[in-house]
Amino acid sequence: MTLLEVESVSKSFRGLRAVDDVSFTVEEGSILGIIGPNGAGKTTLFNLVAGALPPDTGSVRLAGTDVTGAKPHRISHAGMARTFQLMKPFGSLSVLENVAVARMAAGASRRRAPAEAADVVDRVGLTRWRDARSEGLPTAGLKRLELARALASRPRVLLLDEVLAGLVPAERTPVMELLETLRRDDGITLVFVEHIMAAVMRLSDSVLVLDQGRVLTSGEPHQVTQDPRVIEAYLGEEPTVAGP
Ligand SMILES: Nc1ncnc2c1ncn2[C@@H]1O[C@H](COP(=O)(O)OP(=O)(O)OP(=O)(O)O)[C@@H](O)[C@H]1O
Numbered sequence: 001m002t003l004l005e006v007e008s009v010s011k012s013f014r015g016l017r018a019v020d021d022v023s024f025t026v027e028e029g030s031i032l033g034i035i036g037p038n039g040a041g042k043t044t045l046f047n048l049v050a051g052a053l054p055p056d057t058g059s060v061r062l063a064g065t066d067v068t069g070a071k072p073h074r075i076s077h078a079g080m081a082r083t084f085q086l087m088k089p090f091g092s093l094s095v096l097e098n099v100a101v102a103r104m105a106a107g108a109s110r111r112r113a114p115a116e117a118a119d120v121v122d123r124v125g126l127t128r129w130r131d132a133r134s135e136g137l138p139t140a141g142l143k144r145l146e147l148a149r150a151l152a153s154r155p156r157v158l159l160l161d162e163v164l165a166g167l168v169p170a171e172r173t174p175v176m177e178l179l180e181t182l183r184r185d186d187g188i189t190l191v192f193v194e195h196i197m198a199a200v201m202r203l204s205d206s207v208l209v210l211d212q213g214r215v216l217t218s219g220e221p222h223q224v225t226q227d228p229r230v231i232e233a234y235l236g237e238e239p240t241v242a243g244p
Contacts, residue, residue: 003028003189004080004157009048009058018044020213021058026157031183031190033204033221035197037234040210042193043085046159049191050082051075063156076106081155085162087146091135095126095145098134102152117152124148124178140171147178151188158182160192164199176202197225209233 004026011019019041026032034042047053049060054069061067062078070078089098099117108116121130124144129137134145143163150158160179164172176199182188194200200207200221207224209216211233217224224230 001028002026003063004049004191005059005061006045006049007059007061009045009055009060011044011048011053011056017213019048019055022210022213022215023058024208024215024218026189026191028156028189029183029187030205031179031192031203033200033207034191034193034210035195035200035207036210036216039212040233041213042210043161044213045210046082046161046193050080050159073105076153076155079156080159081150081153081157082159083146083150083161083163085165087142089134089142089145089149091133093134094131095134095137095141095148096121096130098145099148099152102149106153117148120148120151123151125174139166140175143167143175144178147175151182155188157189157191160190160194162193162195164194164196172196172199179203201225 002025007023008021009019010017010021022045036042048055051067051070051072059066059068062080065078067075067078090101096114096117099120100113103113103117104110118130121127124147126141126144126148129141137145147163164175167175179190180203183190204221206219207221208218209224209230216229216233217227
């Protein structure tokens with residue numbers, strides 16, 4: 001079943017077409033990777049899909065419901081959550097409290113939220129850090145907390161904006177494994193923007209390539225990354241593509 005349908009969305013900023021007539025669909029339970037050089041429009045596309053920005057034109061449908069330009073809380077209720085590239089947890093709150101706040105924002109009662117949040121904290125591997133103030137977390141912990149806050153709304157589709165950025169290779173593998181279990185065991189559909197090609201190759205069922213706001217191509221990971229147009233679009237960006 002098609003869970004997410006994005007049709008011909010566009011967004012301009014003062015004449016610059018950051019996202020230009022982009023369409024794609026995501027099947028329930030699948031993983032879509034979105035790649036493209038810096039400034040290709042990936043984050044803007046996420047913002048259009050997740051309701052952070054209204055598109056100038058085009059539509060977004062989630063499980064058949066039109067959510068184009070809907071406010072983030074409505075989109076959350078419809079079953080979509082996202083993580084941010086720049087994480088903004090409440091620094092003075094503990095890991096558990098941060099996730100409980102997100103759980104309450106998604107409709108849980110004050111009484112039930114802590115226990116439900118604790119399940120999510122366990123799920124993302126932060127049990128040991130549960131009562132730590134979130135501002136004291138290392139980057140890998142903050143990334144997991146960001147995932148937990150998004151998972152707290154029990155989404156059907158999760159949009160991940162560079163969830164591996166800033167992690168050293170040894171920290172990336174367990175996060176990739178976590179993403180795989182979220183898909184396999186919880187049936188969560190994943191759409192992720194990522195510069196680290198090894199992760200894109202490992203996780204994606206299909207890949208969408210953006211360049212200058214437009215879809216350059218899409219398809220299976222191996223096919224897409226060997227496409228001369230994709231290699232050309234990335235020329236001069238080797239270090240970023242390979243990841244830090
Ligand atoms: N709020 C804004 N106002 C003006 N221009 C913007 C705004 N947001 C994005 N842009 C421009 O839109 C284009 C696409 O930016 P976007 O951040 O979506 O690209 P990206 O593919 O996510 O890049 P990166 O990989 O560097 O994160 C860029 O030229 C950027 O400067």
